[in-house]
Amino acid sequence: MSNIIKTLDVTERLDNLKQVCDLDEGRIAGEIFYSQSIYEQELEKIFARCWLFVAHESQLVKTGDYITTTMGEDEVIVVRQKDGSIKVFLNACPHRGNKVCFSESGTTRGFICNYHGWSFDTAGNLVGQHESGIYEASEFDKSKWGLREVAKVDTYKGLVFATFDPESPSLQEYLGPMTWYLDALFDNQEGGTEFVGGCIRSTYECNWKIAAENFVGDILHAGWTHDSAARAMLGGAVAKVSDFEESYSVNWNGHGYEFALDTVGNVAVLGESKLNRYIHTIKPSVAERLGDFRSNMIASVSSCTIFPNFSFLPGQNTVRVWQPRGPNKIELFTWVVVNKSAPDDIKEMWRKGAMMTFSPTGVFEMDDGENWEYCTKTAKGRVTAKQDLYVGLGMDTFMEETRLPGNVYQGQLNEANSRAFYQYWYDLLSAHTWSEVPNRNKGKVEAE
Structure with missing residues (x-):
């Protein structure tokens, strides 16, 4: 890697990283979203290392x-x-x-x-x-x-990954037990998936971590930020996430997937009843392929980020990468992913649905973009940058007894995945080599 990526001298490393990130106390500081010195280390120790x-x-x-x-x-x-x-x-x-x-x-x-x-x-x-x-x-x-x-x-199930670091773990090791959950979107039908349409590209004046963390486990914002948009798309009342009988937050090495088992919650907000029917039509074959549990995940209220910056929304079927363009700017690459075996009219509905909801003019993405930009801009203030930010929801919700793989926490309204995301970020910035990155995982590698 040395002939591609310059290695920072020890004296150039960020001092007192613990002051801006203490996950045992459930806090981070706004400085991590605006600091140029932190951003330079992210390019070196995260984007030049990770898959x-x-x-x-x-x-x-x-x-x-x-x-x-x-x-x-x-x-x-x-x-x-x-x-x-x-x-x-x-x-x-x-x-x-x-x-x-x-x-x-x-x-x-x-x-x-x-x-x-x-x-x-x-x-x-x-x-x-x-x-x-x-x-x-x-x-x-x-x-x-x-x-x-x-x-x-x-590659994994059609997804192509690359790394600059010859010392990185294998892709399979890097993804770990998250592959079990990835299959709910990327391998629920014979033939796998494909991207349809082109790439939707847009820019936001926000830090890449804010967007990635939003998808890693922040369903909490949806019931407030997206309430009016969801009501408009659904034509009335919107179910509360807190009313779901069964939901989870799962993470592993900074990756995170939060989901309910409602089957169609995400696809429903696209406003196309035919997409709902398609999901219910394929559900029995998904159950045969992946089991009953994951057949309830396929288009449910859910989101995922694979650390550091690859995210997706099952059901709404948007895949996105938050490309860093400085500490306070991202370029967003978005694609629509569908089952290859889906009928052409179903694929087209998903493509148009993405335009309606999660595109630069989409009813949901405009809400998110404004929030992310102001979360970043406030960190410009020297006093505000030092302010502690709370990420402590669900500290005691780890599920010791579960058949599911990964670090599993009870409920979606939980910041366990956010803490895991920032902990892995912290660990990578603190480590000189992969061997120095601590193993903080306490869950199962495989499903029972």
């Missing part, structure tokens, strides 16, 4: 299919290879660092830099240059100057 979502396999069907995205603030190209594998390269020419691919997606036989004509095949090899003879005269070795490849690429 990051970069694509869905349905976006890369044929040899030469590619998309461009970012890992932290590093721009990358994700491209399908001749042998069917997927590679991820820095989107930067190794000659002067110019960007080599400017389009968001497409199919190609190679990439050419606009600056000096260096050209690369889809495997990242340098295959030619403008005035190539002058390089040959200086005994230039082309084999050493291909596009820089990330350390590891792996």
Whole structure:
């Protein structure tokens, strides 16, 4: 990793991190949302270390299919290879660092830099240059100057992840028991899932952690922030989360999934009764595939974040990445995910439903965006930045006796997942290597 990512000197590390994050006391400080020094360490110790979502396999069907995205603030190209594998390269020419691919997606036989004509095949090899003879005269070795490849690429149920760190755990280890829950959305039908439509891109003047934490376990805001929008979409009364007979908050190494077992709560707010019927139609086959418990999760009131910045909403079927663009700005990439086996009209309803609800003009996302921006902006004040913020709900709700995998807590109205998210954030910023990141998990790795 040292030849890609500069390692911060020990003297550059943030002092007294404990002062801005003490999860035993259920508190964080607003400073973590606005501090440039904290943000610089996040790029180094989180985004240059962790597994990051970069694509869905349905976006890369044929040899030469590619998309461009970012890992932290590093721009990358994700491209399908001749042998069917997927590679991820820095989107930067190794000659002067110019960007080599400017389009968001497409199919190609190679990439050419606009600056000096260096050209690369889809495997990242340098295959030619403008005035190539002058390089040959200086005994230039082309084999050493291909596009820089990330350390590891792996997939899970169609989701493509990559990491810059060769010392990172495997993707399976990184995701841990959260895969059991991920399957409720990404593997509930034969054939898996696909992305439909394009990528919805927008920007917000907020810190990336506020958005990621909102999805990791903050259902508490929905009954207040989204009440009027939910009433408009449902045409009347909205069920209270506190009325659900059974709900959970589950986390593992900063990942978190909060959910009820109401089957259709999230999909219902899209306002399409045909989508509700589709969910009920497939529920028996989901039960055969994944069991009764997860068949009740498939479109329920729920949300999830895979640490650090990959989130999704089952039922509403939006998948998003909160791309950091400084301590007080994000670029949001949003896609719509559907079962491949779903009828075309059902897929189209989900695509339009995302536009109606979770897009820049969506009835729910506008509510969230305003809140996230002001949570960030208030932290600019020197006194306000030091103010303790409470994340202590559900301190004593850990479920010792459960057959479910992961760290399982009773109820969705609970900040256990938020605490786990910030604890993992704290642990990564405090550690020099993966071996120094403590194991704070106390739940089961596998379902019983």
